[in-house]
Amino acid sequence: MSKHGAPTDTAAALAQLDGAGLKVAILAASWHEQVMNGLIDGAQRAAADAKIGTVDLVRVPGSFELPVAAKALAEKYDAVIALGVVIRGGTPHFDYVCQAATMGLTQVSLDTLTPIGFGVLTCDDEAQALDRAGLEGSAEDKGYEAFSAAVLTLAALA
Numbered sequence: 001m002s003k004h005g006a007p008t009d010t011a012a013a014l015a016q017l018d019g020a021g022l023k024v025a026i027l028a029a030s031w032h033e034q035v036m037n038g039l040i041d042g043a044q045r046a047a048a049d050a051k052i053g054t055v056d057l058v059r060v061p062g063s064f065e066l067p068v069a070a071k072a073l074a075e076k077y078d079a080v081i082a083l084g085v086v087i088r089g090g091t092p093h094f095d096y097v098c099q100a101a102t103m104g105l106t107q108v109s110l111d112t113l114t115p116i117g118f119g120v121l122t123c124d125d126e127a128q129a130l131d132r133a134g135l136e137g138s139a140e141d142k143g144y145e146a147f148s149a150a151v152l153t154l155a156a157l158a
């Protein structure tokens with residue numbers, strides 16, 4: 001997918017929110033540390049832009065574990081931002097982990113009616129992931145985007 005067509009002025013939309021009363025969980029897997037640190041930082045920047053009252057960071061081992069943790073967190077938080085980095089290897093494992101994370105998070109969101117930000121990078125190589133990590137020199141900032149999407153959806157449904 002390309003960045004072309006993405007919403008503009010997301011920071012301005014976040015600034016309009018009344019985030020002080022909201023409780024949001026950033027749920028992050030632990031693979032690919034440098035990229036993941038960029039995603040977490042982007043999500044935390046978006047939380048600051050929206051002036052979210054409570055932001056907790058919860059870590060799980062891998063992206064496969066995101067759905068079960070998201071479901072538990074969805075019961076306690078207004079929104080959950082799921083962050084993962086999956087990089088293709090030489091076996092079909094990539095496809096299974098990506099599918100489990102994507103389908104699982106979709107199901108959690110629908111079952112709990114809680115917005116889940118989808119910040120799971122599914123990349124062919126580390127260079128693609130770094131380019132989306134919101135780091136200096138990255139073209140995209142997927143942690144910021146995922147956080148914004150979840151809280152703006154929450155606001156739309158209020």
Ligand code: DLZ
Nearest residue numbers: 029031061062063064084085086087097
């Ligand atoms: C096993 C595995 C592999 C090979 N690659 C990744 C990855 O690129 N990104 C990620 O988040 N997790 C990976 N995992 C771990 C699985 O998500 C999961 O944690 C394990 O299969 C244990 O359930």
